[in-house]
Amino acid sequence: MAHVATVVDRYIDTWNETDPQRRRAIIAETWTDDATYVDPIMSGDGPDGIDTMIAGAQTQFPDHRCELTAGPDIHHDRVRFGWRVVSPEGTTVFAGTDFALLADDGRFRDVTGFLES
Amino acid sequence: MAHVATVVDRYIDTWNETDPQRRRAIIAETWTDDATYVDPIMSGDGPDGIDTMIAGAQTQFPDHRCELTAGPDIHHDRVRFGWRVVSPEGTTVFAGTDFALLADDGRFRDVTGFLES
Numbered sequence: 723m724a725h726v727a728t729v730v731d732r733y734i735d736t737w738n739e740t741d742p743q744r745r746r747a748i749i750a751e752t753w754t755d756d757a758t759y760v761d762p763i764m765s766g767d768g769p770d771g772i773d774t775m776i777a778g779a780q781t782q783f784p785d786h787r788c789e790l791t792a793g794p795d796i797h798h799d800r801v802r803f804g805w806r807v808v809s810p811e812g813t814t815v816f817a818g819t820d821f822a823l824l825a826d827d828g829r830f831r832d833v834t835g836f837l838e839s
Numbered sequence: 840m841a842h843v844a845t846v847v848d849r850y851i852d853t854w855n856e857t858d859p860q861r862r863r864a865i866i867a868e869t870w871t872d873d874a875t876y877v878d879p880i881m882s883g884d885g886p887d888g889i890d891t892m893i894a895g896a897q898t899q900f901p902d903h904r905c906e907l908t909a910g911p912d913i914h915h916d917r918v919r920f921g922w923r924v925v926s927p928e929g930t931t932v933f934a935g936t937d938f939a940l941l942a943d944d945g946r947f948r949d950v951t952g953f954l955e956s
Contacts, residue, residue, distance in 0.1 A: 762914040797879040800951045802938070819919070821938045821951065834917045834938065 737788035761835030799824040854905035878952030902927040916941040
């Protein structure tokens with residue numbers, strides 16, 4: 723079973739990895755084949771859908787970086803962590819909290835994002 | 840489909856309702872028959888397990904009240920809200936955030952609680 727904090731770090735890396743092949747490799751490390759992601763503005767199903775979703779976000783916000791800001795808080799097969807997206811100028815563009823359900827092997831099988839207002 | 844904010848309010852009521860019959864009635868209103876709850880210190884499966892869990896918490900913390908402190912934030916079939924438990928003297932004993940998955944009829948089918956440190 724993968725260490726959950728490592729999976730969370732790699733998950734954040736996924737959002738920052740703009741090389742398509744490397745991004746797909748990180749997605750395979752951190753998500754199960756039937757994984758789903760949903761937040762108020764986007765969603766993705768399975769590695770293909772999640773990759774397309776992240777590539778779209780990177781196109782819309784070029785050179786922005788995602789950073790872990792809180793957690794991860796882990797209990798049972800549940801994880802919570804805070805994150806923010808920072809512009810090249812250093813401004814926080816979005817901040818949110820993700821809740822993840824873990825598969826038996828420690829990878830994410832379902833992630834819900836909430837945006838902080 | 841029940842209004843989600845109402846279900847959240849009734850969920851908070853469940854934790855405060857010490858009359859066993861009324862508590863069971865609120866649980867039936869707010870949770871599906873196969874619902875599960877888990878936080879770092881307790882868990883309950885189905886209406887019986889959830890009722891037993893809440894009755895146990897009430898025994899351990901008599902005359903404490905649960906209050907909604909933030910949200911609910913709702914998107915798709917996902918809800919997040921903040922809560923706290925207040926002693927009879929007005930002290931906040933616990934504070935946390937719950938994350939719930941909704942069934943098609945708007946009731947909770949899975950709730951994860953996280954405690955604020």
